[in-house]
Structure formats: structure tokens, C-alpha cells
Amino acid sequence: MSDECAPGEDESETGIDESTGDELLDRASEGGPLAVVVDEARTEIAIESLRTEGVYDDERAVRPYGDGRIAVPVDRPPEDTRVHAIVRQVDPDYRATDLDALLTERGWSDAERSRAPGSWAVVGDVVLVTLPPDCPNETDVAEALLELHGGAETVLADEGVRGTYREPRTRHLAGERDTETVHVEHGTAYGLDPAAVMFSPGNQAERVRMGDVVDSGERVWDMFAGIGYFTLPMARAGAAVTATEPNPTAFRYLVENAVRNDVTDRVAAYNADCRDLAETLSVDRVVMGYYGVSADADSEPTLSPESDGAPSPDGAADATRSTHGDARRLTAVEYLPSALDALDHGGTVHYHEAVHESERRDGPRRRLIEGAAEYGRTVRVLDQRRVKTHSAGVVHVVIDATVS
Numbered sequence: 001m002s003d004e005c006a007p008g009e010d011e012s013e014t015g016i017d018e019s020t021g022d023e024l025l026d027r028a029s030e031g032g033p034l035a036v037v038v039d040e041a042r043t044e045i046a047i048e049s050l051r052t053e054g055v056y057d058d059e060r061a062v063r064p065y066g067d068g069r070i071a072v073p074v075d076r077p078p079e080d081t082r083v084h085a086i087v088r089q090v091d092p093d094y095r096a097t098d099l100d101a102l103l104t105e106r107g108w109s110d111a112e113r114s115r116a117p118g119s120w121a122v123v124g125d126v127v128l129v130t131l132p133p134d135c136p137n138e139t140d141v142a143e144a145l146l147e148l149h150g151g152a153e154t155v156l157a158d159e160g161v162r163g164t165y166r167e168p169r170t171r172h173l174a175g176e177r178d179t180e181t182v183h184v185e186h187g188t189a190y191g192l193d194p195a196a197v198m199f200s201p202g203n204q205a206e207r208v209r210m211g212d213v214v215d216s217g218e219r220v221w222d223m224f225a226g227i228g229y230f231t232l233p234m235a236r237a238g239a240a241v242t243a244t245e246p247n248p249t250a251f252r253y254l255v256e257n258a259v260r261n262d263v264t265d266r267v268a269a270y271n272a273d274c275r276d277l278a279e280t281l282s283v284d285r286v287v288m289g290y291y292g293v294s295a296d297a298d299s300e301p302t303l304s305p306e307s308d309g310a311p312s313p314d315g316a317a318d319a320t321r322s323t324h325g326d327a328r329r330l331t332a333v334e335y336l337p338s339a340l341d342a343l344d345h346g347g348t349v350h351y352h353e354a355v356h357e358s359e360r361r362d363g364p365r366r367r368l369i370e371g372a373a374e375y376g377r378t379v380r381v382l383d384q385r386r387v388k389t390h391s392a393g394v395v396h397v398v399i400d401a402t403v404s
């Protein structure tokens with residue numbers, strides 16, 4: 001155990017070989033609150049791992065420890081996260097825990113603070129913030145967000161997603177220009193560049209749930225795989241996943257993420273439009289995690305926790321055409337024939353839609369049942385759940401159903 005104020009002094013005592021907490025804590029002395037020392041390059045992964053263990057202390061700042069290492073505050077020694085050493089922090093920096101307090105410190109008036117952003121998302125070491133149009137000073141906001149999130153390196157303005165490939169529009173506000181990062185969520189590591197591919201923090205519970213619903217050995221088709229949002233948790237749970245993704249950038253991350261999560265033997269990834277593979281597949285479960293909507297909502301922010309920026313569900317012209325040359329983004333139900341081509345009788349479908357509140361209860365269910373009936377298939381709805389609020393008056397829902 002060493003004091004954080006004297007990095008390196010007692011490495012011989014604590015040892016800098018990677019090890020878990022117990023043996024290092026034995027050497028602890030009484031003193032300030034605890035921190036763990038990790039390589040700077042591993043900071044984000046370590047923070048997520050510590051958070052998952054429930055030991056990360058976000059009330060104190062992450063600080064440099066010298067020699068390319070970082071001290072990350074913890075409440076108690078971690079059991080699973082591998083660290084170089086456990087140290088006591090001398091004179092720790094306690095962080096203001098909300099944006100309002102940080103903006104007050106920067107001299108913002110009550111009126112100005114009422115025009116500060118109300119929500120943002122942290123994806124790996126990148127903060128994505130949706131700025132109100134009348135935000136008084138975006139640089140102040142960005143710097144305050146970096147202060148608030150000790151492990152963050154960059155702040156991007158989230159200005160929506162566009163086109164069939166759901167490509168984000170972002171603007172650099174503060175911090176590092178390199179925005180490639182690794183976002184760790186319930187043990188699944190998603191490598192991505194949030195400036196190049198979308199990531200919807202609001203879908204977190206659904207990503208985790210997909211890992212829970214599959215059985216080991218099940219054959220799954222993730223029709224709209226992206227960087228592996230659903231593919232990765234399902235493959236980690238033992239499913240054999242076919243993943244289709246036409247966007248070359250998202251596909252590259254999908255393949256890299258299969259390696260990163262050690263599931264290459266259970267993921268067959270195709271850089272293809274899902275419709276081109278449908279007839280070749282025979283699966284137990286299909287994930288239809290995409291919904292087509294109108295161009296007007298393409299201007300909506302999509303990376304904030306409560307919105308993934310897909311446009312409102314009316315159907316209209318689209319900036320990016322698919323390889324099939326569609327003049328507009330197709331609606332979810334228009335992909336149903338492909339899903340049913342691949343789905344064995346008795347198999348399960350997870351059917352996503354963005355739907356106006358007014359028809360949330362019956363609309364998606366009716367479209368799924370009637371769409372399947374056109375292909376002589378019978379749907380039994382098991383469950384319908386709200387994934388998140390999509391945009392004003394629009395919710396993202398998913399139906400679980402068996403299809404015979």
C-alpha cells in the first residue's frame with residue numbers, strides 16, 4: 001500500500017505485477033480513502049469493471065499516478081478487477097457531482113443554468129451531449145462534463161443520426177480528438193467510435209436482456225447487427241449468432257468486437273443487407289432491432305439516454321439508400337418476410353418498433369400478427385415491453401413472440 005502522493009516510491013513494497021485486491025490490501029496502512037492503480041490505457045475498462053463490481057467511487061476524481069498509470073478511486077478493494085496496486089489517496093479531489101454545481105462555479109446565473117443540457121451519455125471515455133439551441137456557453141458545458149466524468153477524454157455534441165446506416169452526426173467540443181473507445185456494459189466490451197457509428201445508451205437494458213433470454217447452442221439471427229449490440233451478449237451467453245450488417249464501418253467494429261469478447265467461434269458476421277441472407281438461414285430466434293421512420297426525425301439527437309434518434313414512425317425519404325436501392329427506410333414490418341424466411345416454425349422473434357404513444361398498445365402487435373398472417377404464419381405474443389422513450393410522443397417498444 002502506498003500513498004498516492006508519492007507514486008512509485010514504494011513499488012517494491014506493493015509490487016506492480018498485476019494482481020487482484022486481497023493480497024495487496026494486506027499491506028494497507030491506515031490513511032486516506034482507497035484508489036487502485038491501473039495503466040492509463042486501461043482506465044475506462046478498469047472503471048467499468050470496478051463499477052460492475054460496485055466498488056468504483058465516482059465522488060472522487062481519477063488522477064495521474066505517474067509512469068503512464070492512473071489512480072482510480074474505490075470504496076473497497078476489488079475482487080475481480082486486476083490492478084497494479086491499491087493505494088491510499090492523500091488529499092483526494094472530491095468532484096462536484098452535478099453539472100448544475102459545476103456551472104455555478106463557472107459563474108452561470110440561474111437563468112443561464114436553466115438553459116444547460118439536462119442529459120448526456122457516457123460511451124466509453126466519450127461524453128455525448130445534446131445541447132439546447134440556446135445553450136449559453138458550450139465550452140463551459142463541455143469542460144464541466146469532463147470534470148464531472150473523471151474517466152472521460154472527449155466531449156462531443158450529439159446532433160442526431162442519419163440514413164439507413166444510422167450514422168451519427170457529432171461535433172467535437174472538448175478533450176481528445178481521437179474518439180475511438182471501448183464501452184463496457186455488463187461484461188460485454190463494445191469497441192466503437194461514437195463519432196462514426198451509433199450507440200444508444202437507452203437500449204442498455206434490452207442489450208443485457210438479449211443475453212439473458214438465449215439458451216446456449218441456440219441458433220440466432222441478429223438481422224441489424226451494428227457493432228454487435230445484441231450479437232455480443234447473445235454469443236457470450238453461448239448462442240450461435242449470424243449477424244448481418246451492411247455499413248462497412250459498423251461491420252469492422254462488429255468483427256473486432258467478436259474477437260475482443262472471445263466469441264469468434266459463435267459469431268458468423270456478414271457485411272451484407274439482411275435480405276440477401278434470409279433464404280439461406282434456418283434459426284431458432286430472430287432479432288429485428290431496427291425500425292424505419294420518417295426523415296424529419298433524422299435531425300433528432302439519437303445518442304442521449306432517452307433517444308436513439310431514429311425518426312418518427314411515418315416513413316419518408318432517406319439520405320442513405322440501402323444496397324437494395326430503397327427510396328426510403330423500410331418500416332420494421334417490411335423486413336418481416338425476411339425474418340420469417342429464416343425463422344423455424346415455433347421459433348421466437350423480437351420485433352422492435354418506434355411507435356406513437358397513441359397506438360403503442362395495439363399497433364405493433366397488429367402489424368406483426370397481420371404481417372405474419374400474409375405469409376401463412378401464426379404469431380403468439382409472449383410479451384411487449386417499452387425499451388425507451390424515442391422522442392416526444394414516440395416510444396421504442398419490442399414484442400417477444402413465437403411464430404408457428
Ligand SMILES: C[S@@+](CC[C@H](N)C(=O)[O-])C[C@H]1O[C@@H](n2cnc3c(N)ncnc32)[C@H](O)[C@@H]1O
Pocket residue numbers: 164165166198199200203223224225226227229230244245246247250272273274275289290308322
Ligand atoms: C444501429 S442499429 C439499431 C439500433 C441497435 N439495435 C441498438 O441496440 O442500438 C441499426 C443497424 O442496422 C443496420 N441496417 C440498416 N439496414 C439494414 C439492412 N437492410 N440489413 C441489415 N442491417 C441493416 C444499420 O447499418 C445499423 O447499423
